[in-house]
Amino acid sequence: LMGGRVEALEFIVERNARVIDVPLQQMKRKSNLLIACIYRNGRVITPSGKDAFQAGDNVVVVTTQKGLNGIDDILA
DSSP states (O other): OOGOOOOOEEOOOOOTTTTBOOOOOOOOOSSEEEEEEETTTEEOOEEEEOBOTTTTEEEEEEHHHHHHSGGGGGGG
C-alpha cells in the first residue's frame, strides 16, 4: 500500500499468544500500527480499546513496521 511504505497483514491468534485477553487500550504496541479488524466466528469486529484478542481470531494490522511475522510481533 502507498508505494510499499504501508503493509496490511493478517495474523491468526494462536492459543499460546501473549496478546490474548489483553484489552487493546492496555496493550503496549509498536508505533505506526493500526488494528484494522478482528474476524471472529464469522463476524467482522471493528475494534475499540475495550476489545481483546481471543485464540482463533484473524486480525488485520496496517503498519509501516517491517519484520512482523506473527501477532505477538505487534508488541513493543
